[in-house]
Amino acid sequence: MYLRIVQRRLAPIQNNLIRTYKYQSKVFGYNAELKTHGNTEEIANSLRDYNQARQANPHAALLIDAYRKHGHRLATIDPLGININTSIPELDANIFTVDFNVTNEDDVRSLFGGLSRQRSIPKTKDDLIRQLEEIYCQSISLECEHIESDIERLWVARRFEQLRTSETVSxxxxxxxxxxxxxxxxxxxxxxxxxxxxxxxxxxxxxxxxxxxxxxxxxxxxxxxxxxxxxxxxxxxxxxxxxxxxxxxxxxxxxxxxxxxxxNDVKSTxxxxxxxxxxxxxxxxxxxxxxxxxxxxxxxxxx
Known part of the structure; x- marks a missing residue:
């Protein structure tokens, strides 16, 4: 009888411990429900367009992903010029096969935020690499792979690309x-x-x-x-x-x-x-x- 009473009293505590210390998304602790801010329909449409663009241009998508992940490693951010990488295996142009055959420019713009309305659509792999290097391998770059959410990481990368190519500072x-x-x-x-x-x-x-x-x-x-x-x-x-x-x-x-x-007449420090x-x-x-x-x-x- 005593054991049953103790079990009933401990049950809420045990449930709370399980709720508080569950392990999700590499975080040891209770994760509140993720709330999406903004227009969810607009976000869904943008993500759908992006996925369609990836399917239409899979090789270009892989090349863009590579620069989003590793482009910062070639950035010229060392003022002393001591640790400067001139090439890295992950961005070796020979491992990428890019064939655009663009029929819908909006698809490519959905894929690559660096394509503003003022920039021409790259027609070859070299054109795309040149534009990616202008964005990720200069004196300013971006590293955002630590962001767990795919949607948030994509938004940050695309926004960075847009800022680097279409907006100027007065x-x-x-x-x-x-x-x-x-x-x-x-x-x-x-x-x-x-x-x-x-x-x-x-x-x-x-x-x-x-x-x-x-x-x-x-x-x-x-x-x-x-x-x-x-x-x-x-x-x-x-x-x-x-x-x-x-x-x-x-x-x-x-x-x-x-x-x-x-x-002096105030006693304080x-x-x-x-x-x-x-x-x-x-x-x-x-x-x-x-x-x-x-x-x-x-x-x-x-x-």
Whole structure:
């Protein structure tokens, strides 16, 4: 009798454990039901067109897949020119047989996102390889094979191809990005010169984050989003505070020198340099967005 009571009481717990720790998709833990965002009919139609294009051009599909998986390995992203691959077996042109015989250009465009309306349809294998190398083997490339969802991985690859071939960045935007990165770099150089022993978690090597945050805040303002809350790790945090979020540099330097952050009659102490926070209003094209970089009192937050 006692055993039956215990079993009945343990049953909900056992069921919960099974539910919580089931193993799916290489993730040890409970997986919530996947929700599809956007127009599901549009996604289904796009996927159907893509599959039809693969069936009509199977050899071209294999070649495109190869560059999507391995093209980044030939990208010229080593500024010192030390580790540069000139060829890899997976992209050896001799192992691919491509015969287009295109009768419907839309089929090929569905297969390869790099074909904008302004670009000509490749007629030979060499034409396709040249276009793929322009996209994946230059100073910017893409590696997205870690994405488990086939639909998401395909969307990322096609979107990257479209951006690389059909969209350009205006001179004004390029100048703004350059100014932001230079400001970030100069800030690090100044701290290194004035406070050489400071553990500052610099943003060196990640100056591009300034352009990312600036664009994210700009789009938020354009979408009439009132508040943006940012949670980030230590590295580059001070750069973002001073160079984009209007945190007073003098206040930060005062803290670095060990001076009090509060009036003398206030019995309190501040946090360490890498846990500073701020809140500010940014304006883009006449629209405001309130941005808050939250405090970092522990290392337990999800970044």
């Amino acid at each position: 001179d004004d935007i390029q100048q703004r990005i350059t100014e932001q990165m230079r400001r970030c770099e100069t800030f690090d150089q100044f701290l290194q010169a004035k406070f050489p022993t400071l553990k500052r978690y610099s943003g060196e090597g990640a100056e591009g984050m300034m352009a990312f945050f600036d664009l994210a805040f700009k789009h938020s303002a354009q979408l009439n989003i009132d508040n943006v809350v940012v949670c980030m790790p230590h590295r580059g945090r001070n750069n973002l505070l001073v160079c984009l979020l209007n945190y007073p540099a003098a206040t930060m330097f005062r803290k670095i020198k060990g001076k009090r952050e509060f009036p 501040g946090d360490v340099l890498s846990h500073l926070y701020t809140t500010t209003d940014l304006t883009y094209d006449g629209k405001n967005v309130h941005v808050s970089l939250i405090p970092n009192p522990s290392h337990l937050e999800v970044n």
